[in-house]
Amino acid sequence: MSTPTFRSELTRGFWRENPIFVIVLGTCPTLAVSTSLQNAVGMGLAVTFVTACSNALVAMLRGIIPNKIRIPCFIVVAATFVTITDLFMHAFTFPLWQALGIFIPLIVVNCIILGRAEAYAYKNTVWHATADGIGMGLGFTLALCAIASIREVLGNGTLWNVPLFGDGFQPILIFILAPGAFFVFGSLMAISNWLKARQGGAA
Amino acid sequence: MMKNETVKFAVLLFLFAGLAGLALGATYQLTRERIAANDDGVRRTALEAVLPVHDNNPFAEKFAWEKYREALLAAAPAEFPPAGDAFWQSEVFPAMQGGTWNGAALQVERIGYGGPVQTAIGVDGAGNLVNIRVVACAQETPGLGTKAAERAFLDGVQYQDPAARVCRSLANTANFSVNKDGGDIAAVTGATISSRAVINAVAQGMRRLAALQQVWLAAAASAVATDAQTGATRPGGYR
Amino acid sequence: MSYLLILISAVLINNFVLMQFLGICPFLGVSRRIETALGMGMAVIFVMVLAGGMTYGIQQLLMPGYEYLQTLAFILTIAALVQVVEMVMQKLSPILYQALGIYLPLITTNCAVLGVTLLNIKREYNFVEAVVFSGAAAVGFTLALLLFAGIRERMERTGLPQYVQGPAIGLISAGLLSMAFMAFSAFRTEQMLQDLAALVGLG
Numbered sequence: 001m002s003t004p005t006f007r008s009e010l011t012r013g014f015w016r017e018n019p020i021f022v023i024v025l026g027t028c029p030t031l032a033v034s035t036s037l038q039n040a041v042g043m044g045l046a047v048t049f050v051t052a053c054s055n056a057l058v059a060m061l062r063g064i065i066p067n068k069i070r071i072p073c074f075i076v077v078a079a080t081f082v083t084i085t086d087l088f089m090h091a092f093t094f095p096l097w098q099a100l101g102i103f104i105p106l107i108v109v110n111c112i113i114l115g116r117a118e119a120y121a122y123k124n125t126v127w128h129a130t131a132d133g134i135g136m137g138l139g140f141t142l143a144l145c146a147i148a149s150i151r152e153v154l155g156n157g158t159l160w161n162v163p164l165f166g167d168g169f170q171p172i173l174i175f176i177l178a179p180g181a182f183f184v185f186g187s188l189m190a191i192s193n194w195l196k197a198r199q200g201g202a203a
Numbered sequence: 204m205m206k207n208e209t210v211k212f213a214v215l216l217f218l219f220a221g222l223a224g225l226a227l228g229a230t231y232q233l234t235r236e237r238i239a240a241n242d243d244g245v246r247r248t249a250l251e252a253v254l255p256v257h258d259n260n261p262f263a264e265k266f267a268w269e270k271y272r273e274a275l276l277a278a279a280p281a282e283f284p285p286a287g288d289a290f291w292q293s294e295v296f297p298a299m300q301g302g303t304w305n306g307a308a309l310q311v312e313r314i315g316y317g318g319p320v321q322t323a324i325g326v327d328g329a330g331n332l333v334n335i336r337v338v339a340c341a342q343e344t345p346g347l348g349t350k351a352a353e354r355a356f357l358d359g360v361q362y363q364d365p366a367a368r369v370c371r372s373l374a375n376t377a378n379f380s381v382n383k384d385g386g387d388i389a390a391v392t393g394a395t396i397s398s399r400a401v402i403n404a405v406a407q408g409m410r411r412l413a414a415l416q417q418v419w420l421a422a423a424a425s426a427v428a429t430d431a432q433t434g435a436t437r438p439g440g441y442r
Numbered sequence: 443m444s445y446l447l448i449l450i451s452a453v454l455i456n457n458f459v460l461m462q463f464l465g466i467c468p469f470l471g472v473s474r475r476i477e478t479a480l481g482m483g484m485a486v487i488f489v490m491v492l493a494g495g496m497t498y499g500i501q502q503l504l505m506p507g508y509e510y511l512q513t514l515a516f517i518l519t520i521a522a523l524v525q526v527v528e529m530v531m532q533k534l535s536p537i538l539y540q541a542l543g544i545y546l547p548l549i550t551t552n553c554a555v556l557g558v559t560l561l562n563i564k565r566e567y568n569f570v571e572a573v574v575f576s577g578a579a580a581v582g583f584t585l586a587l588l589l590f591a592g593i594r595e596r597m598e599r600t601g602l603p604q605y606v607q608g609p610a611i612g613l614i615s616a617g618l619l620s621m622a623f624m625a626f627s628a629f630r631t632e633q634m635l636q637d638l639a640a641l642v643g644l645g
Contacts, residue, residue, distance in 0.1 A: 224511060224514070227510050228510075230510075314566075318564055319565070
């Protein structure tokens, strides 16, 4: 296994170990927030910020945090950054804050953050842990945007709130509703598995 | 041995949580004013939009329902919650035109499908629902319940005759509720609960304002009468 | 009366997993066998009812002006609660404890638990309503979990292509289940409950 660099840890989360499609973490907000591309980007950036900061702080403190109480410590770190994000969004990105609702405080139980703190940040340097955090967060954002784009275009006829089709377009409402979220997510996951299998076969 | 370790852990965790609390407190202080401005701003824009015709400053002259609580509870006890309920602290923004009462704007709220739905309404002195705007319904089903915030639905609530733009009032709308409840107003298809949240809140708000109008006019009249006796004058003839 | 409405709403009409997307991670992970699903469901009901009650109390203690500590306080309460449940279960029912394995501590990161505590506050429920809602949400979660376990047990005997197996087909099946549950929204629940009450003589 080659020596990890900032870049390798960063890009790992994009595709090879994409948190949503490969590791399957953080599925709750994925389904709930992917009704519009704007919400997806907003949520994705918030999660990226929290994961990166949380990873960085945990890596910084890994000498001090005793093994037995590491989970509660991770939780405190995650909750702190999530609340900071919540307050800043409430203050500076109000419409987005309204749209994301309770899923902002729910970032604290997003398995991505605690998962990465446990699996990576607790055992690696600050530099690499931050890269991993940013990478996982961006991978999450990319996956979320993929799902949201499909749902918004098919279910609402818009993309980034810009109407794409004429007045006569009848959106397929199911995509905006709950079942649509499951369908799009499941289908994209199947496609991503298939692509990976082909890649694996070819390599 | 074990006990020492547990104590050490507890202290460490406590310290940790304490530091976290401090960091959050600092962030809160930084963002507090912006947050308050945002929360108020949303309300204020909506209220400004729904006010009836006025030449005063309703925001400067706003008052809480509490001010007339006793009179209101005496006049229309069925419409109001008991004293001490949080409702009494909510505010009314009175509209004055030429020194006379021309209704008010206020914000009403009901639990809809996923959470509270806040609606701002403006009712003029004749009891007409001059404007209505849904302030917040972020918890309703996107694409369905959120349609309750759109003009297509709200026009049906506001106007008894949309073509002739005849506003609804308690007088001209026999049953101010959704069709499904035997009322005269059409709900959003497939989003009855969200529609009800808006309509029922509006109906209750209008009835309460009607009671308030009676009480307010009576109070103003008796104030004028007292002034006539004592010879004092008041600016504008009200307050 | 309104308690019945809260119950039916949380279990059927606005099912926590299938409509509100809270509790998806364990939903996808645990639901392969009906027995484990049932055990998990029971544990979650227990935790959620207790969490609902306890966080209600904590919210009262949070003086105005300190609401930003809500997320931190709630998640720490839930973590502590799950820890206690783990210890109790280890003593009382070691078999179940073994069967649930890692999924027991993972109840802490179950969005449904934190989600329901936040919703209790947001919907301004009183104490009894909060506890009823928490319990009902957990029952809804368990119901979805059981249905899903049944479906998945069946599916394992079919010959699905590799890339569709696992979470992918799980999500698509969940989508179909979600569509089925959407039928419950057509219930005129309040009218139905009023009729029921009149029938029974509650008025």
